[in-house]
Each structure stands twice: as structure tokens, then as C-alpha cells.
Amino acid sequence: MKWTRRDFIKYSFLVGSPLLLSPLFLHAKKKEEQWVPAYEKLEKEGKLGKRIEQAYALFEKCRLCPRMCGVNRRKGEKGFCRASLKPVIFSFNPHFGEEMPLVGAGGSGTIFFSNCNLRCIFCQNWPIAHEGRGKEVQDEDVADMMLKLQKMGCHNINLVTPTHVMPNILNATRIALKKGLRLPLVYNTSGYELAEVVKILDGIVDIYLPDMKYMDSDKSAKYSSGASDYPEVTKKAIIEMQRQVGVLQPDKQGIALRGVMIRHLVMPNRVAGTEKFVRWVAEALPKNTYINIMAQYRVEYKAFEHPEIARGITVEEFMEAMDWAKKSGLTNLDPQSKALWNFYQQRRSG
């Protein structure tokens, strides 16, 4: 007799808990547990070690990011990001303020890396990103943090501002894997990445969480420390991320396991180029790419000195951004952004 899921549930109620220990139940449970992180598969194929070597080699004439400083970080030289060879960590903890598919019930296991290769003048984390506050640690310590976050019940390891310490992260991941790490890695980046460096992460990172901050080079140059190439290099990097992991795949509980999630912060006076951004996504990526149109721009750090961005956004600016996204045919907008849009829409019509 073939057992359906309904039969199983019905019979469980009739006979009580003994069935929960039966081979049938255990088989179903085992099937659920079959998901393995990308880096575990790569390690089994014997390729993870080589990737770490490849990544560490980039430190010698540092070209980990589009700044291409060329400094020898192995010898202690520092480039634009001011990072040394060892990672500096500001904090690590379960975080409940990220997108819902990352948070679930257990939180997203964030590790905040200090320093940054982009350094925006409106940065909300400026003491960490601009001033490099935090504690220098070894790769082994980062591995321990990953394992602690897993033990706390987090659903993923969320690497915040990882670009300039990517080789350390890969090494830490391998160390943690050997001690039992099984969570997906979330690569939570400003988006200012080189596509060829992102290729090193193929088969290691399960979830990419890039920003797409601007679509115009004059804006990125002005507000992100001269990074005039930001729109072009970030588009290429995101396309590579999409090629690797595809659109977001959640599990049955809605928790993200794999895929790309893009963040776009709406800025005052259309500085972020939102209309161009959503049009680009609709043309270059699948229409069901997860997009978070964010309303939480705040005037921080040196943004006060630039009248164009020295205020929060208006309701109208957020609503036009969401309207553009909908008109572009994007079908997987962040539910919290949609809820905010609905709220204001009801007030408009009420």
C-alpha cells in the first residue's frame, strides 16, 4: 500500500506517538535534512582548499575589489579599505532586523567586519566602516563565531561587509566546516565587487545579498569616495551572482537556502536612480528576482554637508519607487516594502 502524507498524519493521530519513531517518519525527516551548504559539496570535491589559496594570493598585490590598490597586504601594507591581513570584527550576534527569509525564528547570524572598500558619506555604520572600530582576530576566531551563531539557532551566517576580507572568510568557513558548520553563507555586500573575484566564491556562497546603490557614476563618485565605476562593476558582479545561485529558493518554512536578494535604498531627490535600477533588473535578471526597495534612508555621517541628501525621503519618493518596480514587472518584491506601500496606498485612497 502506498502511503500518502494525509494517511500518515491520520494514522499518527490514531495510534499515537510510536509511529513518530517508525522508519517511515525517520525517512521523511532524513529527506528534510538532506540540504547541504555549497561549501561542503566543494570540500567533498577537494576544491575548497585551492579556492582559499587562490583568494589569499590576491592579498599580495591586492586586487580583491575594484579599487585595485595593488598593495601587499601580506607584508602589512594597507590600501583604500585600510584593512590589514587579519580581519577586524566589530560584533557578531543573531540579528532580527534583516529580510524575513533570512531571519525566521532564530535570527540571521551576523558577523560585522570593520573597514570598507566603498565608504559612503551617508554610511549608517560609519564608526565600523570608516573608522575601523573593532577587534583584530584570527581566521580561527571567525570560525568559532560561525559555530557559536549556529549553536544559538541562527538560520545562516550573514557576513556583513565581507569584500576586503573574503580570503579570511573562506579559510574560516573551511575550519568551521570541519567542526560541524552546516549553515548557508550570506554574502552581504555593498555590491562594489569585481565579477572575476566573485567567481572564486562559486560553489561556496549560497546566498548573495548585494546592494545596488546607484545607477549613475557621478552620484557614486560623489557619495561613495570616488567610486565612479560603481554602477558598471556592480551590475556585472550581480549578474555573476545570479549565474551562480539563481533566484531565491526558500525552504518550506520560507527560510532562504540559496539565491540572490538585492537591496536598493531609495535616496532623496532620486539620487539612487531607482527607475533605472528596476528597469535594469527587469531586463538583465529574472523578473522574480528578490528585490528589497528600502525606505530607511537616514541622514548620517557627512550627509549633512550635502543638501541633496541632507534629508530623509518623502512618502511620495518611496511610493514612486515602488510604483516603478511594479510597472517594470518585478514579481518578488520584499513583503515588508509591499506592506508599507499598501499602508500608504490605503491612506492615499482613504
Ligand code: SF4
Ligand atoms: S580590498 Fe582594500 S586594499 Fe584590496 S583592492 Fe580593495 S580597497 Fe584596495
